[in-house]
Amino acid sequence: MLLMASSFGPAAALTLIFPGEVTExxxxxxxxxxxxxxxxPFADGALETRLVEGRVDQRAWRFASPGTTTxxxxxxxxxxxxxxxxxxVYECEAVECGGFDFRYGTDVLPEPEMHVDLGDFRYLxxxxxxxxxxEYLSLIISRAxxxxxxxxxRVGPPTAPAPEVLAPEAGAAVSGPPTPGAAQPAAPQIGVVxxxxxxTLPLAGRLTSxxxxxxxxxxxxxxxxxxxxxxxxxxxxxxxxLTADPTARVxxxxxxxxxxxxxxxxxxxxxxxxxxxxxxxxxxxxxEGQIDAEGVGYLVPRAPNDTEEGxxxxxxxxxxxxxxxTD
Amino acid sequence: MTPAALAQVMDATWPAxxxxxxxxxxxxxxxxxxxxxxxxxxxxxxxxxxxxQAEAEMAALGQPALFLxxxxxGALDAALAARGYGVVDPVVAYACAAxxxxxxxxxxxxxxxxxxxxxxxxxxxxxxxxxxxxVMHRVTGPKAAILSRxxxxxxxxxxxxxxxxxxxxxxxxxxxxxxxxxxxxxxxxAAAAWAxxxxxxxxxxxxxxxxxxxxxxxxxxxMQAVGQYHYRQA
Numbered sequence: 062m063l064l065m066a067s068s069f070g071p072a073a074a075l076t077l078i079f080p081g082e083v084t085e086x087x088x089x090x091x092x093x094x095x096x097x098x099x100x101x102p103f104a105d106g107a108l109e110t111r112l113v114e115g116r117v118d119q120r121a122w123r124f125a126s127p128g129t130t131t132x133x134x135x136x137x138x139x140x141x142x143x144x145x146x147x148x149x150v151y152e153c154e155a156v157e158c159g160g161f162d163f164r165y166g167t168d169v170l171p172e173p174e175m176h177v178d179l180g181d182f183r184y185l186x187x188x189x190x191x192x193x194x195x196e197y198l199s200l201i202i203s204r205a206x207x208x209x210x211x212x213x214x215r216v217g218p219p220t221a222p223a224p225e226v227l228a229p230e231a232g233a234a235v236s237g238p239p240t241p242g243a244a245q246p247a248a249p250q251i252g253v254v255x256x257x258x259x260x261t262l263p264l265a266g267r268l269t270s271x272x273x274x275x276x277x278x279x280x281x282x283x284x285x286x287x288x289x290x291x292x293x294x295x296x297x298x299x300x301x302x303l304t305a306d307p308t309a310r311v312x313x314x315x316x317x318x319x320x321x322x323x324x325x326x327x328x329x330x331x332x333x334x335x336x337x338x339x340x341x342x343x344x345x346x347x348x349e350g351q352i353d354a355e356g357v358g359y360l361v362p363r364a365p366n367d368t369e370e371g372x373x374x375x376x377x378x379x380x381x382x383x384x385x386x387t388d
Numbered sequence: 389m390t391p392a393a394l395a396q397v398m399d400a401t402w403p404a405x406x407x408x409x410x411x412x413x414x415x416x417x418x419x420x421x422x423x424x425x426x427x428x429x430x431x432x433x434x435x436x437x438x439x440x441q442a443e444a445e446m447a448a449l450g451q452p453a454l455f456l457x458x459x460x461x462g463a464l465d466a467a468l469a470a471r472g473y474g475v476v477d478p479v480v481a482y483a484c485a486a487x488x489x490x491x492x493x494x495x496x497x498x499x500x501x502x503x504x505x506x507x508x509x510x511x512x513x514x515x516x517x518x519x520x521x522x523v524m525h526r527v528t529g530p531k532a533a534i535l536s537r538x539x540x541x542x543x544x545x546x547x548x549x550x551x552x553x554x555x556x557x558x559x560x561x562x563x564x565x566x567x568x569x570x571x572x573x574x575x576x577x578a579a580a581a582w583a584x585x586x587x588x589x590x591x592x593x594x595x596x597x598x599x600x601x602x603x604x605x606x607x608x609x610x611m612q613a614v615g616q617y618h619y620r621q622a
């Protein structure tokens with residue numbers, strides 16, 4: 062499997078080769094913005110970052126990686142990044158990065174596009190100079206049960222052409238070396254998935270194994286308890302799960318950002334959860350009895366409340382399965 | 389807390405996937421949930437000839453031969469030592485009256501169930517993954533996840549469950565950057581408050597002997613060492 066992480070002028074293309082078939086799970090591109098790239102651990106209450114500017118291109122990929130460690134995923138990618146002329150700025154492994162605080166202080170595409178296991182991830186930042194100015198690259202690598210996840214964030218001159226995915230026959234143009242040390246260089250079986258509406262999103266598995274899932278695609282205005290109009294992929298998936306198993310019961314838990322009094326926020330967060338329940342009942346005909354709705358206000362933020370981005374992440378609803386293992 | 393009561397609370401609040409008696413032994417299928425839910429115990433008088441039976445059961449489960457040695461198991465301890473088993477993870481149990489600890493300051497903790505996503509994240513960071521979450525979900529009695537908060541962010545988590553009138557705390561974790569800032573202390577106070585609200589009179593927990601900082605904290609809260617056990621592993 063082979064794909065073009067980013068292309069950057071004829072001489073400066075960066076191509077990353079993964080050991081197996083990968084699926085692109087998420088993309089975020091901003092033409093010109095500033096970006097705080099972590100270049101050190103979270104320590105003493107702050108994350109060491111460098112403010113860089115340019116076109117930001119952030120992408121995540123998922124691939125089957127039964128039995129591999131994050132280091133085994135990282136090593137060949139690191140070699141390729143080095144071969145493309147990047148110099149290593151910082152590299153760390155979960156706990157030494159600063160764990161939880163590092164993860165939540167770092168710009169990561171939402172679940173399920175990108176999954177970061179707080180106990181098992183690796184981070185790498187690198188830079189190189191190009192004729193048009195400096196280019197920065199960061200990789201976050203993590204894994205779930207038998208899947209690997211890689212997020213690549215590239216910040217470079219705004220003149221950079223839009224990233225593209227290499228067609229299989231363009232494989233000969235690959236500039237990086239083949240993945241050294243990667244297990245079984247899976248014969249030139251090259252299939253590229255450009256954008257991947259995936260029908261096996263991990264929600265059901267996550268719920269039935271006792272996990273909680275933040276419904277990251279839901280949108281609430283600040284101060285509003287009503288779910289914005291529109292179709293949300295997470296609700297389609299949740300409705301399918303509940304319809305397939307009428308004995309399954311879930312609880313939706315609403316959260317707010319930290320604006321205002323706690324009591325008012327608890328009420329607001331409960332309204333958010335109820336609004337989601339209502340949507341599931343009216344649009345997907347899920348029986349009301351399968352869904353509880355609760356709210357906890359601003360007590361459990363997942364991001365800092367001192368930026369609009371953080372507050373947006375905190376205004377959310379998450380879902381958990383009730384009655385696991387007690388039947 | 390008597391050794392028998394302690395054993396019962398441990399089994400009920402941190403249960404094996406399955407447990408069954410074979411001869412004098414209680415065999416536990418831990419389903420990957422760690423030593424406490426996988427170790428065999430002697431439940432009736434036994435003889436040296438009975439040991440291979442327990443070993444075979446554990447081998448059939450794909451688990452290492454592992455025995456829990458409690459107060460009064462001195463003969464078993466000696467027999468396993470003679471058989472080449474080594475001592476693993478000596479553990480101390482602590483307990484105090486649930487009303488000994490005042491409720492924590494407002495908004496420093498948050499008890500709830502089922503666990504929110506951040507509770508999973510904090511546990512994962514501490515190495516507590518799906519197999520141990522499954523242990524928590526198996527508990528049939530009252531239970532809660534307790535999150536602690538510092539500077540408007542969750543920074544620690546624990547699991548507490550009830551058996552009879554005794555609550556036991558498990559899986560206490562604080563994110564490394566926030567250690568020694570009161571997270572665990574707040575969680576202990578919150579666990580005691582939760583236990584009282586459930587009608588419990590005792591709060592207990594177990595900790596490895598080697599975890600000196602945690603033991604210092606429990607002692608500073610007025611918790612007393614009420615029991616000890618260790619494992620013997622082949």
